[in-house]
Amino acid sequence: MRRFSLWLRERPMVADSMLAGLLFALEIASAFGRTAPVLYVITGAGLCLPLVCRRRHPRAAATVVLVMSIVCTITLYATDDLNADENSHPGVFALAISLYTLVAYVGRRAAAYYAVGLVIDTTVSILLLDQDALLIGIFSALAYTLSWILAEFLGARRAYDEEVAARLTIAEFDRDRRAEDAVYAERTRIARELHDVVAHAVSVMIVQADGASYALHRDPEKAERALSNIASTGRQALSELRRTVALLRSPATPDEMPQHGTAGLARVVETMREAGLAVELVQSGAIDDVSPSVSLGVHRLVQESLTNVLRHSGANPKAWVHVARRDCDVLVEVVDNGSSRYGSAAARKRIVGSGNGLVGMRERVAVLGGTLEAGRRPDGGWTVRAEIPLDPDE
Missing domain, CATH: 3.30.565.10 (Histidine kinase-like ATPase, C-terminal domain)
Structure with missing residues (x-):
């Protein structure tokens, strides 16, 4: 069940389609015994279907639902389908869902304008369909108020989750920045060490080699000492280079500075x-x-x-x-x-x-x-x- 819930959360249009389908099924079940059942189902579909795209296009979907609610009221009045027990559509719950969507995804101002439209829709329904004004008024007020409060609560929770995600993102940036700066500083240190080792060793070896070439025939002992120094310096430099290369090959250090x-x-x-x-x-x-x-x-x-x-x-x-x-x-x-x-x-x-x-x-x-x-x-x-x-x- 939890997996299914997470699956639906990742696919909001599927969840909204299921909600619209449920309301439309209630519309079909309520159509039996109506004066004009086909017209009743068609107008009811106009109430339910906009919910499919309520999160992708919240303003447009809410507007269509409100207009279709008034059309449904006028249709019931025109077809003289005014049975006191059946003079409404089950799909009118889409109005409360649309109000919730506007509060949660658009803002309070758009929702307040929509609430004015809901008052007008309720008034038209009471006047044309001969409904109990007190009962319908209280029920509508409770339903719309509950929708608004629920949207505010879930909106605050979503804002909190977004703030936490933003903080985590910033923390990851800081962590990556510190890690990469540390790596760069270490590579600079290694480069400096490489320069010291190689430049010094090669310079000494070049000088000793030049001296040995000049003293090779005139002073063989001096040339032999120079060659010995070259070998000693080379072995020392090789040892230093191996140590430094081992650091470069460490998994904690990348092979080269990143090119972003x-x-x-x-x-x-x-x-x-x-x-x-x-x-x-x-x-x-x-x-x-x-x-x-x-x-x-x-x-x-x-x-x-x-x-x-x-x-x-x-x-x-x-x-x-x-x-x-x-x-x-x-x-x-x-x-x-x-x-x-x-x-x-x-x-x-x-x-x-x-x-x-x-x-x-x-x-x-x-x-x-x-x-x-x-x-x-x-x-x-x-x-x-x-x-x-x-x-x-x-």
Whole structure:
């Protein structure tokens, strides 16, 4: 049963189709003994079928259900089908479902307008079908109020789940960033060690070899000592190289620095979007063939900037990312809309350099020899703009 429930949750249209089918089956069962059973079933189908796409097109589905409810009332009145026990459609429960859908998936304002339509529909039904105004009014009010409260509760739960998912995503970004930075720092240390070992050893061996070649005939003993030094230096360097290569081959260290490029930026943007951040990405110029250090710097700037937007921009955050390769550098610009759920400007204030994120971006750009500017725009949004120079040999 739990598996079936999870299966339905992943396929909302299937669940909605089953709900619409159940209401339509009640419509068919209620059609027997009607004055115009075929017309009754057709109008009842108009009440039930829009529920199939209620989550994909909530406004349109709710509007069709409301209009069809009024049509059903007029049809019952026109066909003189006013039996006190049968003067309604079972499919009118679709009205409460539509109200729930609007509250949960669209918003309170649209739901409030729809509630006005429901009042009108109930009034028309009471007047035309000669129903008990008190009974129908109380029943309708309870049904619609319950739908609204249930939607608010489940909407709050869904918002909480989305917030938890966003926090987990940010935590994963932070974890990956720390891990990759640690690997990069370790590789830099190993590269420095390799340079020290190889450069020193090769330099000594070259000098000793030159001396041995000059002293080979004039001073054989000196040449022999030089050759012995070359062998000793070579064995020592080989031992150091083996140790360093063993570190490089360790599973904890990748074989080479990652080249992120356009695919990496696209992955960052797509992940931010499932979490809940609306992002537009514009890229120009070839950035897939820049040096790995520049590629990593661009990737980290975009990732950190979008993470800050997701953390600080409040409800309905939006960001625009522009990455362009120019003649001598790579331009990275990230702009957000600056919206916030916290109200006052003081509560939304972000000071440049006050957080580790901006400090880290400044340090990264500085290491790459570039410049970074970050600050608030007049409309309340934030801009992060960096210019990272290309390698001199490019």
